[in-house]
Amino acid sequence: MNDSQPIAENKQTPFLSPPLDSEATRPEPSGLFNNNPVNLAVLGELAGQNILSATQFTFDQVAELCKLAAVLEKIEIWPYHPLDGKIVVTAFFEPSTRTRISFESAVHRLGGKVISIADGTTTGQAKGESLGDIGEMFNAYADLVVMRHTETTAPEQILDNMRIPLVNAGNGSGEHPTQALADWFALLKWKPELAAPKLPDEPKLHLGILGTPGSMRAVKSFLLLSLLFKDHIAKVTVISEMADPFGEDVISHLTEADIAYEVTNDIQETIADLDVIYMNSIAFLGDSYKSLDARYKLDSNSPLKPNAVILHPLARLNELDTSLDKTPHNLYFSQAHGAVFIRQALLVATLGRLDSLPDLEHAGKLADQD
Ligand code: CP
Numbered sequence: 001m002n003d004s005q006p007i008a009e010n011k012q013t014p015f016l017s018p019p020l021d022s023e024a025t026r027p028e029p030s031g032l033f034n035n036n037p038v039n040l041a042v043l044g045e046l047a048g049q050n051i052l053s054a055t056q057f058t059f060d061q062v063a064e065l066c067k068l069a070a071v072l073e074k075i076e077i078w079p080y081h082p083l084d085g086k087i088v089v090t091a092f093f094e095p096s097t098r099t100r101i102s103f104e105s106a107v108h109r110l111g112g113k114v115i116s117i118a119d120g121t122t123t124g125q126a127k128g129e130s131l132g133d134i135g136e137m138f139n140a141y142a143d144l145v146v147m148r149h150t151e152t153t154a155p156e157q158i159l160d161n162m163r164i165p166l167v168n169a170g171n172g173s174g175e176h177p178t179q180a181l182a183d184w185f186a187l188l189k190w191k192p193e194l195a196a197p198k199l200p201d202e203p204k205l206h207l208g209i210l211g212t213p214g215s216m217r218a219v220k221s222f223l224l225l226s227l228l229f230k231d232h233i234a235k236v237t238v239i240s241e242m243a244d245p246f247g248e249d250v251i252s253h254l255t256e257a258d259i260a261y262e263v264t265n266d267i268q269e270t271i272a273d274l275d276v277i278y279m280n281s282i283a284f285l286g287d288s289y290k291s292l293d294a295r296y297k298l299d300s301n302s303p304l305k306p307n308a309v310i311l312h313p314l315a316r317l318n319e320l321d322t323s324l325d326k327t328p329h330n331l332y333f334s335q336a337h338g339a340v341f342i343r344q345a346l347l348v349a350t351l352g353r354l355d356s357l358p359d360l361e362h363a364g365k366l367a368d369q370d
Pocket of ligand 1: 097098099100179
């Protein structure tokens with residue numbers, strides 16, 4: 001905590017995304033940090049770390065990242081410029097709308113600087129340069145790299161040569177760990193009690209996943225991160241046309257977590273029982289994409305539980321109809337908007353700048369009074 005820096009007492013409007021102008025679910029962040037201060041010591045564990053897989057996080061790290069993100073969503077952070085002097089490279093060797101821009105927005109709002117590679121073909125890759133050699137250069141030009149690549153082995157290819165943290169922003173059919181953080185940030189704002197040990201009378205959630213964890217990286221990372229919250233989860237149901245949608249790696253984590261799960265190819269038999277529905281449209285198969293089976297489509301006439309919420313990492317195709325956008329089932333816009341703040345929290349922690357933040361408890365209380 002930097003006591004030498006004043007708390008922003010000004011009443012300027014804090015940065016919040018524009019209102020959704022609809023019934024879409026947009027949970028208030030304060031529920032996550034009121035009477036529950038952020039534990040900076042837990043977040044200090046992330047300093048200098050590569051962020052490669054959802055499996056690397058502890059429950060406490062995810063809960064504290066989400067609490068810090070909730071404060072950052074409520075306060076004006078720009079006067080403190082916690083990433084002053086830091087340079088982040090966003091190296092995207094595959095298209096992105098949300099991930100690259102939300103990371104870059106996060107860095108800018110924290111007072112850092114960005115070098116942006118929006119298209120890998122503008123790098124030496126177009127001339128046959130190896131990722132290892134590109135990584136060696138990144139050490140000299142930046143303090144952290146956020147990389148997305150079509151190849152699942154891309155992090156392995158670059159890591160040997162890197163001496164600054166690497167954040168995996170999606171590697172082929174591998175993982176998308178910061179998307180999973182954004183997913184759970186949305187869920188913890190929706191139900192802040194999930195960020196604490198489960199109380200005896202608290203109902204457990206039935207989690208539904210429309211997709212293929214074995215080949216959809218966002219789905220895989222969401223499922224793997226969900227295992228940290230297993231005490232709050234009654235069951236995971238995966239709805240997929242594949243008999244084995246998991247793959248060996250995911251199965252071993254499911255088995256180790258000892259969580260109840262089932263697979264079905266019939267969306268109708270289970271949809272009305274789900275509290276949270278996570279869906280995605282695209283499986284990454286090397287250089288090509290495979291869309292979700294046409295049977296698996298939700299719209300405002302789908303027989304959802306009244307309080308059920310839908311998460312989708314986006315981009316969507318036909319599986320998530322726009323008729324759901326203005327309904328309370330829509331948590332996916334909140335999920336996408338919150339990505340800026342969870343990525344801010346992650347960057348401040350991995351770049352070792354937690355001590356440049358204001359007094360979070362005081363700042364959060366002030367913001368909540370506004
Ligand atoms: N959620 C997500 O990864 O979106 P983009 O592909 O637009 O980055």
